[in-house]
Amino acid sequence: MSSANPWLSWDYVQQHWPELLAAGREHLGITVAAVGLACAAAVPLALLARRVPRLTGAIVGMSGVLYTIPSLALISALWPVFGLTPLTVVIALAIYALLVIVRAILVGLAGVPDETVDSALGMGLSDQQLLWQVQAPLALPSVLAGLRIATVSTVGMVTVGALVGYGGYGTMILAGLNENFYHAKIATATICAIVLAIALDALLLLAERRATPWTRGR
Amino acid sequence: MTEPAAISLRDVAKTYPDGTVAVHALSFDVPKGRIAALVGPSGCGKTTTMRMINRLIEPTSGQIRINGEDIMAADPVQLRRSVGYVIQQVGLFPHRTIGENVATVCALTGWTPQRTAARVDEMLDLVGLDPSVYRDRFPHQLSGGQRQRVGVARALAADPPVVLMDEPFGAVDPVARDRLQEQFLALQRQLGTTVVLVTHDIEEAVRLGDRLAVMREGGFLEQYAEPGTVLRDPASPFVADFVGADRTIKRLALTPIDLAALAPVDPDAAGLPTIPADARMREALIVLLESPTGRAVVLAEGAPVGTLTLADVHRGMLSEEPAA
Numbered sequence: 001m002s003s004a005n006p007w008l009s010w011d012y013v014q015q016h017w018p019e020l021l022a023a024g025r026e027h028l029g030i031t032v033a034a035v036g037l038a039c040a041a042a043v044p045l046a047l048l049a050r051r052v053p054r055l056t057g058a059i060v061g062m063s064g065v066l067y068t069i070p071s072l073a074l075i076s077a078l079w080p081v082f083g084l085t086p087l088t089v090v091i092a093l094a095i096y097a098l099l100v101i102v103r104a105i106l107v108g109l110a111g112v113p114d115e116t117v118d119s120a121l122g123m124g125l126s127d128q129q130l131l132w133q134v135q136a137p138l139a140l141p142s143v144l145a146g147l148r149i150a151t152v153s154t155v156g157m158v159t160v161g162a163l164v165g166y167g168g169y170g171t172m173i174l175a176g177l178n179e180n181f182y183h184a185k186i187a188t189a190t191i192c193a194i195v196l197a198i199a200l201d202a203l204l205l206l207a208e209r210r211a212t213p214w215t216r217g218r
Numbered sequence: 219m220t221e222p223a224a225i226s227l228r229d230v231a232k233t234y235p236d237g238t239v240a241v242h243a244l245s246f247d248v249p250k251g252r253i254a255a256l257v258g259p260s261g262c263g264k265t266t267t268m269r270m271i272n273r274l275i276e277p278t279s280g281q282i283r284i285n286g287e288d289i290m291a292a293d294p295v296q297l298r299r300s301v302g303y304v305i306q307q308v309g310l311f312p313h314r315t316i317g318e319n320v321a322t323v324c325a326l327t328g329w330t331p332q333r334t335a336a337r338v339d340e341m342l343d344l345v346g347l348d349p350s351v352y353r354d355r356f357p358h359q360l361s362g363g364q365r366q367r368v369g370v371a372r373a374l375a376a377d378p379p380v381v382l383m384d385e386p387f388g389a390v391d392p393v394a395r396d397r398l399q400e401q402f403l404a405l406q407r408q409l410g411t412t413v414v415l416v417t418h419d420i421e422e423a424v425r426l427g428d429r430l431a432v433m434r435e436g437g438f439l440e441q442y443a444e445p446g447t448v449l450r451d452p453a454s455p456f457v458a459d460f461v462g463a464d465r466t467i468k469r470l471a472l473t474p475i476d477l478a479a480l481a482p483v484d485p486d487a488a489g490l491p492t493i494p495a496d497a498r499m500r501e502a503l504i505v506l507l508e509s510p511t512g513r514a515v516v517l518a519e520g521a522p523v524g525t526l527t528l529a530d531v532h533r534g535m536l537s538e539e540p541a542a
Binding site for chain 1: 272274295296297298299300303305307308309310311312313314322323326356358369372373382
């Protein structure tokens with residue numbers, strides 16, 4: 001049986017190249033959209049917490065509660081609202097990424113040394129200048145580290161989108177299961193998803209390194 | 219005190235919403251081009267007092283004027299750009315080069331790049347850091363003492379008439395501190411900057427301050443006077459205790475030699491040690507104590523002008539008005 005239904009098959013890759021590519025595009029697209037949406041929501045929330053520190057607990061707490069909702073349940077809940085569309089998956093995954101990114105921004109801002117903030121204000125930087133010229137660049141490494149974690153975990157979770165037909169490689173894995181355990185299809189799609197995660201991780205790691213040129217070299 | 223006041227505090231107080239009084243109503247004037255040293259133990263409100271001058275802390279009552287203008291009438295951000303600011307931890311921007319750090323206020327106030335670049339190099343030179351070596355380095359590549367110099371250069375770069383300094387030389391070793399203090403004093407005299415300096419160290423306050431504001435725990439100003447006056451006539455037991463039992467010894471460092479009271483040059487002065495006429499009593503005393511006869515020749519521009527004895531030092535300390 002195993003010879004007829006191998007896990008790893010180069011023939012499979014060659015014959016299904018267009019399908020793998022299309023699934024990859026969908027997978028990447030949903031990942032980028034979800035993380036992008038999460039950032040778009042996280043930045044204003046984090047800035048709100050910066051302005052009104054009392055809200056920090058509530059914002060992190062709320063994101064934390066959302067994070068605990070099982071992914072299948074969340075997609076099932078969003079499905080009636082947004083239908084069988086990629087949007088359902090994107091919103092669900094953005095909700096998971098939100099907590100990680102909000103926390104990363106808050107940790108980054110908290111990591112800016114007090115004396116740096118004090119001297120910046122003492123020299124006459126306005127609040128916005130303090131934020132964009134001092135706090136944001138110094139928080140960037142932490143933010144990018146959070147973005148990395150959010151991105152890698154999102155790549156993994158996109159597969160759940162197969163439930164509504166938009167799961168990138170997840171859709172292929174689910175199809176493989178339904179096609180009498182089509183081993184090559186399942187394994188190839190899985191490996192592709194892992195490779196995608198590693199590639200994005202490496203890309204963001206590079207960005208993280210480049211974001212702090214001042215810490216290197218004499 | 220006839221000199222015009224660059225900074226004037228009138229009944230300035232700070233009470234926090236929970237009722238804690240950080241600073242009780244206090245008043246003092248800092249003459250233009252002078253250094254006022256706020257000195258006292260921790261919790262005496264010296265830093266709070268300083269931070270009210272650039273409105274990092276808003277006074278609850280009273281009035282602060284800088285060159286006659288009420289600071290509460292100014293926009294706080296604009297006010298701070300015209301007041302230099304140095305803190306113990308320096309707070310350089312780690313992501314910006316030394317040159318960019320020094321240029322901070324110049325950039326905020328719209329100097330041209332050429333003028334800023336020239337000023338940055340000039341300031342680095344003034345604090346003893348070769349611009350061609352240090353301009354493009356990042357703060358983490360400098361030693362603590364070098365960073366403090368950069369902090370001073372950054373505060374003075376845009377030529378603020380007034381500078382606030384909180385323990386500016388606190389984070390360096392004693393040898394480097396002596397040198398930094400000396401350089402800073404020369405720089406301040408050259409630029410004519412008015413300075414409010416916060417320190418817990420009475421030695422530093424006496425060395426740098428033209429005026430001493432001695433503060434007590436709870437935010438009370440105990441005495442505001444020239445250092446010599448504080449050392450000779452402490453206003454309260456607290457001040458006497460704070461300046462130390464050796465306050466007379468400290469005062470030696472401030473007291474000049476009274477050239478008019480010197481005995482004529484001995485005919486047998488040949489073997490005696492010498493003292494420059496502009497020396498303070500502290501240096502003179504050391505020379506006298508090491509002199510076998512207890513006498514020394516005072517030299518003005520290389521020529522002997524009189525003989526100094528231990529009795530002169532004693533008389534000087536009893537009668538001498540404090541040095542300006």
